[in-house]
Amino acid sequence: MTTDEGYMTADGRKIGGVLMEMKNITLRFGGVKAITDISFDIREGEIRAIIGPNGAGKSSMLNVISGFYVPQEGEVWFRGKKRAPMKPYEVARQGIARTFQNIALFEGMSVLDNIMTGRLTLMQAGLASQALWWGAAQREETAHREKVEKIIDFLEIQHIRKTPVGRLPYGLKKRVELARALAAEPKLLLLDEPMAGMNVEEKEDMCRFILDVNDEFGTTIALIEHDMGVVMDLSDRVVVMDYGKKIGDGPPEEVRANPEVIRAYLGVEHA
């Protein structure tokens, strides 16, 4: 049962109040509607999934949340405040970190450097002090390094810390991207198809990491996925999109039983 204060999950986790709310979002590219009048919320501590067939508008929705797209209509509320249209880097500074479907890492930089960039928004020292007052900047760097090392341990990527990201296999790149997003200590973590293109073993690893992140750091996670099986095991509540419209919203078992969802995924014969 969902109330304003939150709810208990089946496995006994306490989910809090509303962290982010999308109100009547409509996004158009020229004459094409990518998203039509969609509303849903994301709650503190929750793993929230957005699913749907290809072209349903899932990635567009994630891009709206992370500021890469600005919707023509609708409101985005974050932590109880209506958000003015802002640039992606401003969204990131508000504490929303993300990964990309096609992986956007800094290929020429080492794994460690990549993850350190995740902490840029948390670093205090200004340009002048970085240039002039070496000591303070150095101390700050060390403190951030410690946090990053913890994340590296947590995601089991110690062995590739110094490797340039460009040389890593796909599955590990995905993990490094997750590490970089985590390094920002986000209030909301957005994962765009975290399991796409992975083999079964890598998928299982990624599932475990997502659950562990949520459990260990209490991070609120919103993810997009089209692998139904994975989503059902992972998430607390699911939004289902089809052709830019919301056709279902609720706990996995409820969504799975929704006839419209079944139709969107399996198709029905026209009588």
Place this chain on the structure above:
Amino acid sequence: MPDQLLYAIEVSLNGLMAGIMYSLVALGFVLIFKASGIFNYAQGVLALFAALTLVGLQQGQIPFSHVINAIFGTDLHSFGWTLPSVVAIALTALVMVGMAWLIERLVLKHLVNQEPIILFMATIGLAYFLEGLGDVMWGADIKKLDVGLPQGINETIDAVTFNAFGYGFFIDNLDIIAAFVAAALVLSLTLFSQYTKYGRALRAVADDHQAALSVGISLRFIWVLVWSIAGFVALVAGIMWGSKSGVQFSLSLIALKALPVLMLGGFTSIPGAIVGGLIIGMGEKLFEFFAGPLIGGATENWFAYVLALLFLVFRPQGLFGEKIIERV
């Protein structure tokens, strides 16, 4: 040692020193190209503009005095002060930062996501605009720049080599200073980019714009930062070139000499800019020394470009540039 060999050594040393002057200009190109993929044609003019501003501030020239005099019929030329070199250099550095901010505001901001060729055209426009602005602000006459750097033959090297080989090498003090300045510049740029958060942000932007945005880096701030640094590098190049040959408008043409340096060293490599400059500098002096007399001289005008052309054929990414592999 035979005389011919001694001359060759002296010529190569002088070539290396000349090469460093090219490297100083090439460095500015590399910084902007690496961070934004823009080939900044205006880098040479930036150096000219910095040098003009430095001389103007130092000698207390009133900017736009020609225009003011023409409109108001006054006869203003000078504030009547002479600023110490250090103060004038610091002020000029500030002017270059302001210039970077203006360039971002007025030009780059409006050209986000445009084709590289459009941005390149924009920098050509910028180059001519800045050249004109420099002319109107400070006048077109050739100016002497003196910030107190030692010039002329280095007596110590002359004496030591004379005692050792019976032939004194002629090495200009200014060239030696230029070598140290270039080394210090490269060292500080490397430290900045490797060990500070802004350096890391800079490298991140150079690598992937989208990813940089997603970790909270403001691209516009980075553009201003990188153009400021390039402006500062231009100032250093302007000081060195201006001290050597006076501040004149042909200074903007040294940008063209930086081109072969970049082709050799690679457009994205800071060490490449240095090594490329050294190879070009030494190559053209040695070629002139050995082959010049045989084919009628004046080889320095074209040797660098032919060398760069050869490199383009065999190693298009330059010595240190990243190899471009396009997936098909």
